[in-house]
Amino acid sequence: MKIIDITIRHLQMKLKAPFTTSFGTFTNKDFLLLEAKDQDGTIGWGESVAFHSPWYNEETLQTNWHILEDFLIPLILNKEINHPDEISELFAPIRKNNMAKSTIEGAIWDIYAQQTNQSLASALGGTKDKIEVGISIGIQKSIEDLVALVDEYVKEGYKRIKVKIKPGWDVEVMRTLRENFPNVAIMADANSAYRLEDAELLKQLDEFDLTMIEQPLASDDIIDHSYLQKMLNTPICLDESIHSVEDARKAVELGSTKIINIKIGRVGGLTEAKKIHDYCEANGIPVWCGGMLESGIGRAHNVALTTLSNFILPGDTASSNRYWEKDIILPEVVAANGYIEVPQTAGIGYEVDREAVESFTVAKKHYK
Ligand code: OSB
Ligand code: MG
Secondary structure, eight states: OBEEEEEEEEEEEEEEEEEEETTEEEEEEEEEEEEEEETTSOEEEEEOOOOSSTTSSSOOHHHHHHHIIIIIHHHHTTOBOSOGGGHHHHTTTSOSOHHHHHHHHHHHHHHHHHHTTSBHHHHHTOOOSEEEBOEEEOOOSSHHHHHHHHHHHHHHTOSOEEEEOBTTBSHHHHHHHHHHOTTSOEEEEOTTOOOGGGHHHHHGGGGGOOSOEEOOSOTTOSHHHHHHHHHOSSOEEESTTOOSHHHHHHHHHHTOOSEEEEOTTTTTSHHHHHHHHHHHHHTTOOEEEOOOSOOHHHHHHHHHHHTSTTBOSOBSOOOGGGTOSSOSEESOOOEETTEEEOOOSSBTSSEEOHHHHHHHEEEEEEEO
16 A cells, blocks of 8 residues: 555544543543545544643644654655554654554554455454443542442443542542442552552552552553552553553563553554554453543544454443544444444444534644
């Protein structure tokens, strides 16, 4: 393939309900969409999961646009590409900026899958025809509100409930949830809100039989996570700390993590995501697919990735309608009874609703 034309759009979509983490509250989702056109006319789509502000990692919508426009797009346009695995080599001269890289790489995987007439899931080597999913719930105004929400999602059939925690919203919250939902798989995500000195507090969570605790300590730290894991019975799952298969190997060898959350954007694309998956599979580490409040396009990529065999634990890929009044793909992603059916048509498997895309676009630029 040869990419001859790229469009970047900045979309703004209003979340149905605000989403609060240990770092702050989102009411809108601002993100970049990338549309790439091959010389044969095939179009592929990629979504940047960088947020408007750098709270989750150092990347933002604007840094992604800059890196794409000034560095990554020039490395791709009019180059002969035989397989999407080559993209990471083309991008090797550019350090980090994984979410920016992943935005183009995702579009190229979409084109490759269409040109080889297979679903993105099959192109990646995935085998499942449906995937099991859970849901991630932000910090609420009160524990009563949280219990009511969890009850709703459990009734909808989500296979695992993840709740955000932070100092002051942790042990009592998890105790109440476990009392109310004795048989539900429950986990907590701290988004780096604690320090090793909080180990005694985090140990109290062992009582509630959580499936795991996600990213309790700093995003750039795998040493203290290894000390912490030795003190806890609850398995630690790393999210923010893992950017590559090398990070995964080091964290696993140090005993810093027993489970890994794979996010395509955070690791620089589907090729690296697959490498992490394969490494974990060979080493007995279960993985699951994380989420970044994606629109339908990023969501479709997550669905495809989750069809790989070692995605053993339910991920955060919930229904489109959990986030949006209206998504930008047709049909929308639907989780029924905790399962999403994997589309079998070529490429990402969902139609992009161009009218919806345009209606949420606040800026756009073409490159050729
Ligand atoms: O840490 O997994 C996270 C949302 C935004 C940023 C980081 C995270 C999350 C979630 C929600 O937990 C996942 C989703 O529903 O897309
Ligand atoms: Mg997380």
